[in-house]
Amino acid sequence: MTRLIAGRPIRQIAYFVPDVEQAALAHVATFGSGPYYVAEHIPLSLCLYRGAPAELDHSSAYGQWGDIMVEYVQQNNPGPSCFHDIYPEGSGRQGMHHVALIVEDLKADMARFEAAGHEAALYAEVAPGVGFAMMDCVATLGHFVELYEPTPQLLGVYDLVRSSAQGFDGSDPIRRFTIA
Template identity: 30%
Template sequence: MSRIFGPVRQLGYVVHDIEGAMTHWTETAGVGPFFYVEDQPLNNFRFRGQSSSPRFSVALAQTGDIQIELIQQRNDEPSAFKDFTDRGLEGLQHVAFWTTDFDRHLTAARDQGLTELQSGLSGSGAPDERFAYFEEGPFPGTVVELSEISGRKGDLFRAVAAASVGWDGTDAVRDMRTVLGS
């Protein structure tokens, strides 16, 4: 557990083929079900301090206390994910810490000397759906994300976790938009 941010709650994988990655996780690893959205809504997205409009497909599943996030970027707009794949990398790109006290943890990250890489609002764009990613330094795949889970995003994450309990392997990929009736 991080003495600064608490437990790692999510492993974020950047992939070239999200459908194939979901199949791998559900059939080979037995992790699922995945909740998938082809075009993840983003608001106020900034990469290296500049406004950007990347389009991502995202899939979420849970295994124990860890959420698995799969991300495939669908355009060439600047983002940490595009940088990752442009370097010829695919796989684990970030670890995420979840918080209901975003401002305190954001200050702690800056106090640790972390440099913000990208940020924005996910989902509905509500003010309690903030995220910030920090530079990885010299080790690929060690980007740190802080993800605020006070609002609907937290409800989504809890619904994904609940669906994994006792999952029998059926209905392996589900529409993320139906989870919260949105």
Template identity: 30%
Template sequence: MSRFFGEVRQLGYVVHDIQKEMRHWSEVLGVGPWYYADRVPVKNFLYQGKPSPIQTSVALANSGPLQIELIQQRNDAPSMYKDFLDAGRTGLQHLAYWTESFEADLARLQAQGLVVGMSGEVGEKGRYVYFETETHPGTVIELSEVAGPKGRLFKMIREASVGWDGSDPVRPFPNLSTL
């Protein structure tokens, strides 16, 4: 466990073909089921402090307590995902830490010198920031708020993975406003 951030709760992979990657993770690695959103309804997305009209597809599944996130950017809007791909990389792009005290943790980390590279929101109490921490591929740190519906979604995904028998490997994301 990190003494600065707590437990790593998620590994985020930036990919070119999210459908292919979900199949690989479920059929070859036995990880699933995947909860898939073709277009994530991101609000207030900023890249280097400026609005950017990002469009992404996301798939989430758990392997034990660790969540795996697959991300495919669907447009050329500026983002740290696009930077990662433009550098010729795919695969592990970030490690995420979850918090129910987003503002306090964000302020504490910024006071330690971490700089926000991009940020956004998914649903109520679903804010996130990616810090400019990449010293080698896959070391971007994400701080993700899980105090509201997003936290309940993550719990549901974890529970679905327990004893998963391989059936129904890709499922739609539920509406966050109903969680």
């Protein structure tokens, strides 16, 4: 496992929650993080759950906490998913779900994780060819590892969240945006 992650900074820590906005507001109040950018019902042009076509309707809130981005994610539709793998549907459970790494070659890194016994629980694309993967590292790390490439769109979101956090005084803690 170490050779898969060593030398790569964790760019994000993500939590599965029932309500991304409430979770973000609680984090702002407790830790002074933020502001949080909320994207509702993020469209996916492709979604594979453990290799099979699937539906995933999810919303996320992204904020900055020191040097790391925090994401809160909620699943809006019923059914199996990498989120429900750890937090079963209807259980009311929530908590840490994944950390994210930016990789230069998504397919090659997915293959490296899979060769080490960590299958892709989710492969999805927000636009054709702009994908991300949730690698199942639960047995060894207790959580998933998300992989994605440094596309201009992705880096733009990271830059927006980080720059908005500079001088953040707690006002206007929830901001809306779309991921298209």
